[in-house]
Amino acid sequence: MYKILGSDQQEYGPVTAEQLSQWVAEGRANAQSLVKPEQGGEWRPMGSYPEFARALENAPVPRAFDPVLPGENNPGSAPGIPNYLVQSILVTICCCLPIGIVAVIFAAQVNTKLQAGDIEGAMKASQNARLWCWIGLIAGLITTVVYLFLYGRGEIPR
Amino acid sequence: MDAEKYPGSVPPVISRRSHSRAVPVGVLVLAAVFVIGSVLGAAVLYRFDPTRSDFYPICTFHQVTELHCPGCGTLRAAHQLLHGNLLAALQKNALFVLLLPVIGLLLANFILERTRGRGLRVRPLPAAWLWALVALILAFSLLRNLPLVPFNSLAP
Numbered sequence: 219m220y221k222i223l224g225s226d227q228q229e230y231g232p233v234t235a236e237q238l239s240q241w242v243a244e245g246r247a248n249a250q251s252l253v254k255p256e257q258g259g260e261w262r263p264m265g266s267y268p269e270f271a272r273a274l275e276n277a278p279v280p281r282a283f284d285p286v287l288p289g290e291n292n293p294g295s296a297p298g299i300p301n302y303l304v305q306s307i308l309v310t311i312c313c314c315l316p317i318g319i320v321a322v323i324f325a326a327q328v329n330t331k332l333q334a335g336d337i338e339g340a341m342k343a344s345q346n347a348r349l350w351c352w353i354g355l356i357a358g359l360i361t362t363v364v365y366l367f368l369y370g371r372g373e374i375p376r
Numbered sequence: 377m378d379a380e381k382y383p384g385s386v387p388p389v390i391s392r393r394s395h396s397r398a399v400p401v402g403v404l405v406l407a408a409v410f411v412i413g414s415v416l417g418a419a420v421l422y423r424f425d426p427t428r429s430d431f432y433p434i435c436t437f438h439q440v441t442e443l444h445c446p447g448c449g450t451l452r453a454a455h456q457l458l459h460g461n462l463l464a465a466l467q468k469n470a471l472f473v474l475l476l477p478v479i480g481l482l483l484a485n486f487i488l489e490r491t492r493g494r495g496l497r498v499r500p501l502p503a504a505w506l507w508a509l510v511a512l513i514l515a516f517s518l519l520r521n522l523p524l525v526p527f528n529s530l531a532p
Binding site for chain 1: 385386387388389390430431433434436437445446447450469471472475478479482483485486500501502503506507509510513514517
């Protein structure tokens with residue numbers, strides 16, 4: 219007989235090994251679930267119990283509506299290479315410097331290279347998009363601060 | 377023992393949502409600063425019309441070149457939007473108004489990615505769309521600087 223911590227952090231059991239295997243099949247427990255033998259022993263992940271190896275192997279695959287994380291179950295999908303598109307757009311519109319357009323161009327390049335399967339190129343474009351977002355943001359902040367400073371001293375002609 | 381007969385004695389089905397990582401403090405602080413800043417900014421923008429107040433920063437690009445950058449007129453457009461004047465907002469900066477829903481969606485996606493480790497369930501945008509966006513921004517930047525009807529109405 220075993221006790222198990224559910225995903226709600228509540229303790230369940232003691233139940234038989236068959237019942238636990240059933241719970242695995244129903245998606246109520248998985249290899250990460252903490253399990254403890256009723257007679258002493260400590261909480262260990264279910265995956266470390268050889269007696270449940272078979273049940274865990276036959277565990278249901280994630281349901282169709284579960285989002286698939288990039289690179290996790292579908293190696294064909296794009297890995298998590300950010301294109302910083304929203305940051306680029308914000309820099310373009312808010313920082314009043316054409317630097318943002320450069321960032322948007324690199325953001326577009328990230329997706330182009332990803333579609334072509336050029337992971338290395340996409341990562342490079344991603345880094346460039348990030349760099350230009352920062353350049354635009356910092357340039358925008360500096361000019362704004364300088365402006366407000368000059369405004370405060372009454373040096374802005376109107 | 378048939379656990380199904382005793383409601384509450386069966387662990388719930390594990391959903392991926394219950395496995396969300398703890399949100400780092402830095403992200404929370406940033407989010408708080410962002411929200412407070414947005415609300416304060418919106419309040420100031422609502423109360424003070426940028427065309428009649430002189431404390432709003434002026435676009436450096438505009439001051440140096442006298443040209444309108446793609447962002448020029450954003451504050452005025454936001455002021456008009458906050459007062460519900462969509463047409464006036466479009467006249468001040470059509471690009472900003474048109475991109476606002478896109479910005480909202482992308483921003484929500486970004487924030488969700490950072491806070492629960494997974495964004496909205498949207499596929500990566502096709503690269504062609506992003507190049508269309510680049511073309512749109514460039515065209516907008518060019519056209520709003522042409523001193524010709526009807527393009528000059530794109531200028532703020």
